[in-house]
Amino acid sequence: MSGGPSLRRVPAADLESVESDPALVAKIRAVIERDGPVTFARFMELALYDADHGYYRSAAARPGRHGDFLTAPEAHPIFGRAIARHAADVWAALGRTDPFSIREFGAGSGALAQPLLERLAAETPDLAAIVRYRAVEVEPRRHDELRARLADAGLADRLEDDDRGPIAGLVIANEVLDALPTHRVIRRGGELREVRVGWAEGAFVDVEGEPENPALRQRLEREGIHLADGQRAEVCLAIDEWMDVVAAGLERGLLLLIDYGHAASDLYDPRRRPEGTLAAYLRQQVHDDPYRAVGRQDLTAHVDVTAVEAAAERNGLSHVATTTQSQFLAGLGAGDLLVELQTGPDASLEAYLEARSALVRMIDPAAMGGFRVMAFGRGIDPSGLRGLASAR
Numbered sequence: 001m002s003g004g005p006s007l008r009r010v011p012a013a014d015l016e017s018v019e020s021d022p023a024l025v026a027k028i029r030a031v032i033e034r035d036g037p038v039t040f041a042r043f044m045e046l047a048l049y050d051a052d053h054g055y056y057r058s059a060a061a062r063p064g065r066h067g068d069f070l071t072a073p074e075a076h077p078i079f080g081r082a083i084a085r086h087a088a089d090v091w092a093a094l095g096r097t098d099p100f101s102i103r104e105f106g107a108g109s110g111a112l113a114q115p116l117l118e119r120l121a122a123e124t125p126d127l128a129a130i131v132r133y134r135a136v137e138v139e140p141r142r143h144d145e146l147r148a149r150l151a152d153a154g155l156a157d158r159l160e161d162d163d164r165g166p167i168a169g170l171v172i173a174n175e176v177l178d179a180l181p182t183h184r185v186i187r188r189g190g191e192l193r194e195v196r197v198g199w200a201e202g203a204f205v206d207v208e209g210e211p212e213n214p215a216l217r218q219r220l221e222r223e224g225i226h227l228a229d230g231q232r233a234e235v236c237l238a239i240d241e242w243m244d245v246v247a248a249g250l251e252r253g254l255l256l257l258i259d260y261g262h263a264a265s266d267l268y269d270p271r272r273r274p275e276g277t278l279a280a281y282l283r284q285q286v287h288d289d290p291y292r293a294v295g296r297q298d299l300t301a302h303v304d305v306t307a308v309e310a311a312a313e314r315n316g317l318s319h320v321a322t323t324t325q326s327q328f329l330a331g332l333g334a335g336d337l338l339v340e341l342q343t344g345p346d347a348s349l350e351a352y353l354e355a356r357s358a359l360v361r362m363i364d365p366a367a368m369g370g371f372r373v374m375a376f377g378r379g380i381d382p383s384g385l386r387g388l389a390s391a392r
C-alpha cells in the first residue's frame with residue numbers, strides 16, 4: 001500500500017456500488033445501540049478482524065494481485081529474495097546459531113516466506129538446512145494457504161507451529177502495524193477530543209467527545225505534540241501491546257518492521273497532514289471514508305515511528321536503525337537480484353521487465369521506497385547487516 005498524501009474524499013464512481021457487509025454493519029450498529037458510540041479503534045477492529053465478517057477474515061484473497069492493494073512481497077518475489085540476504089546476515093551476526101527461527105507476523109498466504117526460503121536454499125544452504133519458519137497470521141485460511149504453498153515448493157519441513165515462545169533469529173512484520181486498530185482524535189478550542197463512531201440516519205457517523213483513555217493525551221504529550229485547532233490525527237495505542245508480545249518472543253536477534261510511517265513530529269505536522277492519515281483501500285483505489293464498504297475495504301493509518309521506537313526500547317530492545325525501504329533494499333543488493341533475472345539461465349525479457357517495474361515501485365521514494373524500515377536488536381552486533389549499513 002502506498003498511501004500518498006492526496007486522498008479522495010469518496011471512492012471513484014465505479015466503487016460506489018460496493019456495499020458494506022450488511023451482517024457486519026448490523027453487528028457494529030448493535031454494539032453502538034447497546035453501549036453508545038464506540039472508539040474508532042473498536043470500529044476498525046470489527047471492520048478488519050471480526051471473526052465472521054472482518055475484512056481480513058474473508059475467504060477472498062487479500063492482499064494480492066486481485067485484492068485491494070499490492071504489498072511489496074505480493075508485488076514480486078524479489079522482495080523475499082532480498083530479505084533472505086538480511087536473514088543470512090542476522091544469522092551470521094548471531095554466530096550461525098542453531099536453531100535459528102524466522103517469525104513473520106501477518107504472513108498472509110506466504111508471498112514473503114516462499115521466495116525467502118527458496119533463496120536461502122540457493123544462497124545460504126547451511127542456513128536453509130536449519131531454519132525454522134514461524135508464520136503468525138490472524139486468519140487460519142491464509143495460514144492453510146501458506147502451508148499448502150510451502151508444501152508445493154518442497155519447503156513444508158521448514159514450517160514450524162508457533163507458540164510465540166522466545167526465539168533466536170529474525171522477527172519480521174511487513175505492513176502489519178498500519179493495520180492495527182487506531183484511535184482518532186481532533187483538537188477543538190484548545191481541547192483534545194476523541195472521534196468515536198456513532199449511528200445516525202442509517203449510517204455510521206463521527207461523534208466527538210471527551211477522550212476515553214488518558215493514554216491518548218499522554219502519548220501526544222510524551223512526544224511533544226500539540227495539534228493545531230481543527231487538526232485530526234490517529235493515535236495507535238495498540239502498538240504498545242503488540243510490541244510487548246513481539247519483544248517477549250525475541251530472546252536474541254533482530255526485529256524488522258516495515259511500514260508507511262513517520263517520526264511523530266512529521267506525522268502530526270498540521271501543515272502536512274491536517275486531516276490525519278487514515279485511508280481506505282478498495283479495488284486498488286484509495287479514499288478517506290472508513291464508513292463505506294465496511295468489511296469489504298482495508299483500513300490503514302500511517303505508523304508513528306517515534307511510538308514504535310519508544311515501545312521497543314521500553315521492552316529492552318535496542319534501536320539499531322531506522323531507514324527507508326529504498327536504502328534497505330539497495331544495501332541488500334536488490335539491483336544484483338534484478339540483473340540476475342536478465343542474465344541467469346531462466347532469463348526472459350518479459351520476466352525481467354515485470355521484476356524491474358515491481359522493483360522500481362519498491363524503491364521509488366514516492367511509492368513504497370519511502371516506507372520506513374525500523375530495526376531493533378537484542379544480543380546482536382548489527383555491524384554486518386548490509387541492509388542497514390547506510391543508516392548507521
Ligand SMILES: C[S@@+](CC[C@H](N)C(=O)[O-])C[C@H]1O[C@@H](n2cnc3c(N)ncnc32)[C@H](O)[C@@H]1O
Nearest residue numbers: 056071073105106108136137138174175176179
Ligand atoms: C496489509 S496486510 C500485510 C500482509 C503481508 N505481510 C504482506 O506484506 O503482504 C496485514 C496483515 O497483517 C495481519 N495481522 C494484523 N494484525 C495481526 C497480528 N496482531 N498478528 C498477526 N498478523 C496480524 C492481517 O491478517 C494481514 O494479513
